[in-house]
Amino acid sequence: MKPPPGGLTAYEAAGARYERQPYNRSGRSGLKLPAVSLGLWHNFGDDRPVATSRAILRKAFDLGVTHFDLANNYGVPYGSAEANFGTIFQQDFLRYRDELIVSTKAGYDMWPGPYGEWGSRKYVLASLEQSLKRMRLDYVDIFYSHRPDPDTPLEETMGALDHAVRSGKALYAGVSNYSPEQTAQAARIMRELGTPLLIHQPSYSMVNRHIEGGLLDTLEQEGMGCIVYSPLQQGLLTDRYLKGVPDDSRAATSRFLSEEQVNRELAGGLNKIAEQRGQSLAQMALSWALRDPRVTSVLIGASSTAQLEANVAMVDGPPFTDDELAAIDELTGPASSANR
Template sequence: MSYRADEGRYEDRMPYNRTGRSGLKLPAVSLGLWQNFGDNRPLENSRAILRRAFDLGVTHFDLANNYGVPYGSAERNFGVIFAQDFAPYRDELVISTKAGYDMWPGPYGEWGSRKYVLASLDQSLKRMGLDYVDVFYSHRPDRETPFEETMGALDHAVRSGKALYAAISNYTAEQTVVAARIMRELGTPLLIHQPSYSMINRWIEDGLLEVLEEAGMGCIVYSPLAQGLLTDRYLRDVPADSRAATSRFLSAERAEDSRKLAADLDAVAGRRGQSLAQMALSWALRDPRVTSVLIGASSVKQLEDNVACVSGPEFTEAELAEIDRITGPRVSAGR
């Protein structure tokens, strides 16, 4: 069946936040295609999630070259769905991708060299069937390649018309200062930074948010649910089909260790009339310097439940203090 987007998709459901000092607005909730859009997932399930997301006002789809199993499959599958469903809506969408982690064998298949970054962008565009992406990221800093080279590649990507905006991910506050300065001098300011951030991973509060505000950059956070720890998924046990049981990014031991913390936070969420996941997303968005939160989704229902965070109540000072007491000082980085 051909797809026709919901005509009411912009009727005051989804807030759109300005990205730093740029002219671009992003939805408060963006959809990341990291985990659930590879060849190990049914294409029709991916299609249903993407359609429903757009109908709910989610206009930003976030990818990277190595997303999906195998690498590249998330972009390729997205390209199939885009051609069939979303091509008429291209100018309503913000599509982003990244280069930085391992993608192909040999010395030119990862990190931040000009050769890798620009070759990766060409491959991503081919997989997705796009002429350009809206946002192109350096996915991680490369300590062995001068920032001038990596940032120069991002600048070239924009000037060649293959990307509209340049961005970075996983850079420290100090690295962001350097990268932002280089890009300003090149004449292509960085649009946004994508760091990990959640109630139990607050490292960006230790200087990065201030750097982004000063540089006029936005902030879109990934893993706001801490790989599922800040959901009801592990409140009772570790299901055999859960991420903690099957993924290298989250261990069953960590899920077990976090159960008491999650239960205490879940009680706060319940008093707010939210699920734990909804509260965790609302919490990440409480700071006006956070432009958007990236969510993953394995089903339409999960997507709908998470997007509903935008309708949650404002936090009281007492609630924020209780959350701080439960989570304690947590500034570690990581997925």
């Protein structure tokens, strides 16, 4: 086999990759997802070394992470995360295709003009075609409507998802960032079309508990799974900010997080609970997000294999006691929408 570029040798997946990670059924479907999935929102664009991205993807699969989550506009520039993933996939993962779940999304701005974002049939299906070309895949396992469109009828957007599945270019359909009411309506439309919605992808963390205000109940009623993004609140629920805001941190450099959002007192209080559990703050935050059986999987990012390994190790953590959950509630407030 020709050695892949990027400074790493040809890849052979770890034989024990399925011995550690638990796999949870997505709602009432037949599909199981790993408790920890890998999101490629950050760290996989052209602004990052491809060798680092390849090493992270390899390590993830070796640890039993079978789900890689993307979107059309992930990476710097837009689309580069999918393109880089496609290159790495062809080199390292092609023979493991049937062991992997690959997802992508359409909804946010991707190209200029009136057909380059939101939820029209034209945009959604064109975006899927472009994503498949960038990733060099025949199909994705899950295709999402990334956000609801206030101006396009929901029937049109869901009809596009239904078409994607019926055409064989996606195996399952999902939604992201939809309200409980929008989710219920979308699920009804998709049932009538004959392509049930598989899953919802909302934000959720110990300091962003909005889905406890009705969405989780709706997903349970509709038989849908739930995979949550930003369970570490863009790094706020890690030890990164316990002593301040580093110059190279996301709070100091990213438009998605500001220094004003860093709450050292809250993070310090949560970190004390984590230490008593024998976990890092990040590990506890991931364990906490999965405490509700309606949450199928947590999406994590990773900038290094060491960070990835440390976060996936949360699967070895102890179950929460009632006292621990009460202490966390006292600090974060149940159903809080802070930092949403």
